[in-house]
Each structure stands twice: as C-alpha cells, then as structure tokens.
Amino acid sequence: MKPSIPILALCLVPSLSAQTMEEYIARGDSLYDALNPAEALERYRAALPLGHPYELLWKFARAQTDVAKQLQGNEHRELRDSLYWVAQIYAEAAIRADSQGVHGPYELSKALGELSRTRGGRERVRFGRVIYDNAASVIARDPDHDGALHILGAWHAEIKRLSGLTRFFARSFLGADFMSIASWDSAAIYLERSVASKPEYIFHRLELAEIYIDMERFSDAREQLELIARLSYNDVLDASHQERAAALLEEINGR
Numbered sequence: 578m579k580p581s582i583p584i585l586a587l588c589l590v591p592s593l594s595a596q597t598m599e600e601y602i603a604r605g606d607s608l609y610d611a612l613n614p615a616e617a618l619e620r621y622r623a624a625l626p627l628g629h630p631y632e633l634l635w636k637f638a639r640a641q642t643d644v645a646k647q648l649q650g651n652e653h654r655e656l657r658d659s660l661y662w663v664a665q666i667y668a669e670a671a672i673r674a675d676s677q678g679v680h681g682p683y684e685l686s687k688a689l690g691e692l693s694r695t696r697g698g699r700e701r702v703r704f705g706r707v708i709y710d711n712a713a714s715v716i717a718r719d720p721d722h723d724g725a726l727h728i729l730g731a732w733h734a735e736i737k738r739l740s741g742l743t744r745f746f747a748r749s750f751l752g753a754d755f756m757s758i759a760s761w762d763s764a765a766i767y768l769e770r771s772v773a774s775k776p777e778y779i780f781h782r783l784e785l786a787e788i789y790i791d792m793e794r795f796s797d798a799r800e801q802l803e804l805i806a807r808l809s810y811n812d813v814l815d816a817s818h819q820e821r822a823a824a825l826l827e828e829i830n831g832r
Contacts, residue, residue, distance in 0.1 A: 598627040614643035634671035635680035664688035682711035702747040723774035730767030795832040802826040
C-alpha cells in the first residue's frame, strides 16, 4: 500500500541551515518563480519534518511535476514516472488537507496530464477521467483558472486525436457518453479562455496554436505562434516551447 507521504521524501532532507517552515516555503517560492524547481523542491522537502500544511503539500507536488517534465526521452522514463507518482501522492494529500481548495485537484490533474503525455493512447485513456474531473472541479470554484482551463482544452484535443481503435478501447474506461462530449470547438474555447486569463504564458498559446492547426485554422495558429517568439519565459520548458512554435510556424508557412 502506498504511504500517504513518501518516506523517501522525508529522509532525503538537504543540509540546509535551520529555518522555520514559513522561511523554507518562502525561499522555495522564490526559487520556483526563478524557474529553478529542483532547488525549490529541496526547500520544500526541508520543511516536511516540520509539518504537512496544505500550502506545502501542493507546492511540493507542483515543483515535483516541474522537475519530472524536464526529463525527456525513454531513457529517463522510470525516474520520470516515479517523480510523477510522488507528485500525485502530494497532490492527493493536499486535497485531503483542504477539500475545497483549488491547488490540490489542479496539481493532481497536471501531474497525471504530464505523465499521460509520455504514454501511448491506451495508457493516456486510463488517466482521462481523473484528469478531467479534477480540472473541472477547479473551474467550478475558479472559472478563470488558466491552468485548469488549459488542461480541459488539452483533454478535449487529446480525445479527438485518438485513433479509431483507441477510441473503441477508451469507451470501456470513459464510457461512450462521456467521450462524446469531446469536441474541437470545446478544445479551442478552453484554450482561448486560458490565454485570455494568462496571456503571457507561452504554453497556453502553443497548445492553442496546435489545436488551431488540427482545425485547419492556420491564420489563427500563425498569430499565436508569432506572438510566442516575443514572450518571456514563465516555465522551465519555455525554451523548447519556443523552438516548437518556430518549427510549427515553418510547417504551416503558406497555408
């Protein structure tokens, strides 16, 4: 049975000078905002022996996911998956700590969403309902939550991109009625709302552009991709996001 808080996370506490929990969290926040989630994670981990408040739990999950998603390629799959597993556990712990908060379900849907991106279609489907339900619960409490709006838009797009065979398989996990709600229009609307909520965030615009390309709305996609080149980094993967945007812009040239 999985422990509610991984023992490993409690044991691997870095050698940092003694501080209060608030000081550890504040320093972790500063490092996270500076796009250094690995160092932020060390500060959050150092605070764990002092208690497990809601704020620490979801921030630990957030940093853990950001560390994991930087591990690209199949050679890192085992380590990456284990990091996502820990992020999932901490997000679930945050939900238990505050069942009405938005951060716990958002971090859970994000961790599972990032994990699913590294898997094949059938494995992605297994996470689909949990991802959708948790992101939807965030929107019910905070309709302008840019991250949850992004996840819901990406969910609609991923379902529409499934092959016919995978769609058949998915019905046993999601149910035909639930799968039928997926649409390209919903994918675009959710991502458009996400961009409107946080226009400076590169990944929102990149995913929206990819959806526009799927919908053959090439002029709209081009507008998003051209804007991305002028935006500052807000995420640890933004350098690769800008490279992807430039490649897509080249691909749709003349369309």
